[in-house]
Amino acid sequence: MSYAHLDAYSRLLRGAHETVATSAVATGRAWPESPRHLIKASWRRSLDAGIDPEGKSAPLVCDPASIRDIRAAHPLQPLLPLLAQTLSGLADETGHIMIVTDGDGRVLWREGNHAVLSSADHIGLAAGHQWGEQNVGTNGIGTALATGRPVHVYSEEHLMRVLHIWSCSAAPITDPDSGRVIGCVDVSGTARTLHPATVALVAATAKLAETQLALRMHERDERLRRRFESLRGRPGILLSSTGRVISGDPAGGLGDRVHLGGPFPPVTERAGRRLSLRDGTAALLEPFSDGYLLRPTPSAAPPTLTLSLLGERNPTAAIGDDERPLSLRHAEILALLTLHPHGLTAEQLSFHLYGDAGNPVTIRAEIHRLRGQLGEAIAAKPYRLACPVEADFMTVRRLLTSDDPAGLARAYPGPLLSRSESPEIRRERDELEAQVRAFLLRRGGPDELWVYAQTCNGRDDYEVLERLAALPAGDLRSVAARSRLLL
Template identity: 50%
Template sequence: MGHGSTAPAQPRPHACRDASDRLRALSAAHESADPAGARPSISASWRRSWRAGVDTAVASAPLVYDRDVIADARAAHPLDRHLPILRGLLRQVADETAHLMVITDGEGHALWTEGPGEVRRQAERVGLTEGFCWSEGSIGTNGIGTALASGRPEYVYSAEHVARVLHGWSCAGAPITDPDSGAMIGCIDVSATVAALHPATLALVGAAAQLAEAHLEMEMRRRDERLRERGMRHLRALRGERGMLVTPTGRVLAGEPAGWHGLRLPVPAPGLALTLPDGSQAVAEPVGELFLVRLPGPDGVPSGGACEPRPAARPLLTLSLLGTERPHARLDGRRLPLSLRRAEIIALLALHPRGLNAGRLSLELYGDVGNPVTIRAEIHRLRAQLGDLVRAKPYRLACEVDADFLAVRRLLDEGDVVSAVRLYRGELLPGSDAPAIRVERDELAARLRRQVLDRGGAEPLWAYAQAEPGRSDIEVLERLDTFLPPGDPRRVTVASRLDEGA
C-alpha cells in the first residue's frame, strides 16, 4: 500500500463474533453443565438458572397474564405514559424489519412488544410476547431476565441461552430503576432471530433505559415539590425541634440536618422505630402523604430548647382518622387523643372549612333527631381541648388542617392510586354512626376501591387487601389472583381468603 493511501474501512465486529467456534464451545459447555467456557456474566446466569431448576428442554416462557388482564397491567405500570418516547428512540437505531422490541415489568412479565409480523410470529412460538414471563427462574438466561438479575445491561446470543429453543435468538436488555423506590420496575429489550446483535444494540437499550429513568425522575421531582410545599408546615410546627420530612419510600425531602436531604432511610412505618443515618432511633409519624421524623437530641430525646423559636404561624392540626378505633390529632406536633364524638365534629369542620351553623352541624351528626343545644354543649367541650381554634358563627376551625382522609381524597382526584392506597389505612372513623360521616366514609371507600380495580396493579391491589374492607372483598381478591404470577407467595393468602369467602 503506497504512502498516503487509506485502508478500506473494516466493518465493526458484532458484540458476539467468531460465531461458529464460539457456538460449538458453548454447546459443549451446555452438555457438560460446565459454564467455564462462557463469559463471566453468562456463566453466573447459567448457575442461577440451574439453581432455579430451569430445564434446557423448556419449550416456551410461561404465560402469567391472560389477554383480559394485560391491558390493566399496562395501565397500572409507570412506563405506560412514556412509551411514545421509548418507541421513538428505539426506532432510530433498531432495524424495524428484523428486530422485536419488548418492555417488561420488574418481574420480567412482557407487557408490550413491537416488531414486524414475521418476527412476532416466530417470537410467539417461544412466548416472547405480551403476558409471558421472561425471568431467569422461568426460562433461564436471556436478555430480559439476566439484566433484571444482574441490575445492568446484558446481551445474550444464541447458545448462551440456557433453553435450547432460544439458540436461534439473540437479545440485549437493560433494566429500569424507579428513582423513588430504588426498585427495578422494568426492562427494555431488543431481540432478533440472528446469531449475534450489532454492538450498538446494547448501547441503544441502555440509553432507552436511562431516558425512561430520567423522565421518571422529572415526575418524581415535580411530585416532591408539591409534597414539600404541603409538608413544610409540619416542620414549622416543631417550633425549633429538629425533624425531617420523609416520603413513604424512605427518601428525605427536607429538614435538619440539611446534609441528610436526599438520603434514603429504611421505609418508615407508623409508630415503629426508625434507624437514622447516624445510628440513632426515631419514630415516624404519618402527616398526610409524608412522614414526620423527629430527631433526638444529644440526650436521646427530641431537641427543643437549643434553637430559637420560629416566627409565629397559624397552628397546624393534623388528623389521623382512618382505620382506627382510637382517633387522634396533633396540634403543632403535640398528640391529642380524641373521643369519637369530637373526632366526628372535627372531621365535619375539616370537610367544611367555611363553617357550619349549629342546626346544620346537628343534622350532619345526628340526622333529623339532632338538637342544636346538644351541639353547643359538644362544641364547649371541644373548645376545652382545642381552645380558640374552634370559632363560632359559624362553627369552624381557625387553623391549618391536614387530615389523612382529605389527603386520600386529593390523591384520588389527581389519579395517584398507588399513593392513595398507601395512605388509606382503613375506613374513616369506622365506629361512627353520624349520617354525614357514613356518607363520606362510604364515598371515599367506594372511590378508592373503584380506582384500585380499574387502574391498580398487583401492588396497589395487595396493599388495599391488607385493610378492611379489602381483606374480604371477593372481587378485589379475584382481581389480585389474576395479577400475581405463579409462585408468588402472596397467592397462598389470596387463595385462603377466597376459600373463606366462597
C-alpha cells in the same frame, strides 16, 4: 463480529452447552471454558434454580384480563411513547422487537416486526409471561435483572435450547425515587440479525428513561416541599412516598432514605406506623399529601431483635414477642450484622458469605427478602441492625469473661449455625466452640460438663467423657460416659 467469527463462537458454545446440559451437572465434571464469565455464571444460577434446558416457553404468570390494570399502575407507563420512539422504529425496520418488562421480568409491552412478534408468541415472549432467570434461565431480560447491568445474550448463550435462534440486548431500569429496579427494556431478534452493539443503544435508552423518571421525581418533590414549607412551624420531617428524605433533616441524621419496610402500599395504609430510626429512636409516620411526615418520638424504645442461632435447632428471629423461623442464608446475614454493629456494604457481606465467588446482587436480593420479615430492623447504606439486638452467641461471648460456668453451660446448646459454610461464621463458630470447651474443662464441674456433653461436639469429646467417667460408679452420668467411650 464477522459471520465467520460468529460461526466459530457458535460451535464452541454448542459444545459447552451440551456438556453443561447433559453431563457436567450430573457427573460433577469441570465446567467448559467456552462461554464468557457472565454467561457461565448465569448458567450456574439457572441450573441451580432447576431450569430445564429442554424447556419450550416462558411461563404465563398474569391473567391476560389483568394486564391492562398492571400496565396503568406501572411507573414506566408514561414513558412508553419515549421508549417506543427510541427503539421500536429501529426494531420494526430491522426485523426485531422491543420488549418492556416490570422489575420481575414480566412482559408488559412489546412492539416491532410483525413476523418476529408471531415467532415470539411461540416461546412466550409476550404480555404476561415472565422472563426472569429463575423462569427460563439465561436470557437478556432475566440476566440483565439478575446482574443489574446491560447485557447481550447471543444464540447458544441461552440455556434453553429453544432460544438458540434468538439473540437479545437488554438493560435494567432503576427508579431513582425508590432505588429499585422497576423494569427492563429489551430488543430481541434472530441470532444473525441482532448485532451485539445493540446493547449500547438499549443501555442508553434505559438511562434516558431513568433521567425522565428523575425529572418527574424532582417535580413531585418540589410540589411536596412547597406544601411542607407552607405549614406553620414545619413539624416533622418530610418524606416521599418511598421514604426519601426531602426536607426537615438539615443535619442529615437520617441519611438519604428512611426504610419503610416491604413493597410500597398507598400512603394511607401506613398512617400511624411506628418506625425505628438509624440512631435507635422511634418515630411515627403520618400521611402528608403524596408523601409522609415523620415525627420522632425519642422516648419510645424500639423493640429488641432476639436471635437464636446456636445448637441443632432451626435458627429463629423474634421482634418483641413475634418469633419467626430463619433460612440459613438469612441467619448468616443477621449473624454477620451482629458481629459488625457499624454495618457492612453488599460487597463486604458477599465476601464474608461466599468469599471471592460472591455476588453483591444476590446479597441485595436476600436483604430485600429479609426486610420483608423484619421490616425496619435492618437499615441500609451500609446494611446494619437498627434496633437493640440480643443474640445467643453474643451472650455466650459475654459469659466467657465471667465466673459463671453453670450459666455458660446453659447458654451454649451447640455450635453457631453448624451448617454454614461462610468463612467468617466458620471462624466465629470454631473459636466459640474452642473457648466454651476450654472454659468448662478448666472451671466447670460435673454438672456443667454433663450439659456440654449433650451438644453435638460434646457427645464424643474424649476428655470431657473421661472426666465424667471418673465419677462414682453409681452416678448415671458416669455410666453414660463410659458407654460412649466404648463406642
